[in-house]
Amino acid sequence: QVGLLEVMEMAKLLGFEAEVVIIGVEPKEIDWGLGLSPEVKEKLQKVISLALEEIRGA
Secondary structure (H helix, E strand, C coil): CCCHHHHHHHHHHCCCCCCCCCCCCCCCCCCCCCCCCHHHHHHHHHHHHHHHHHHHHC
């Protein structure tokens, strides 16, 4: 399994250099299930707003 860091390093080696911004929410717990937890749902609008700000500023 290849992680995000490895993918970014491989891309750099191939000449694909770009700025990457990661916006995330730390989960309260990681468990099996469908849908988002109430805690993540609560943060979703903030994540969307941050992503839109980043896109508009690009």
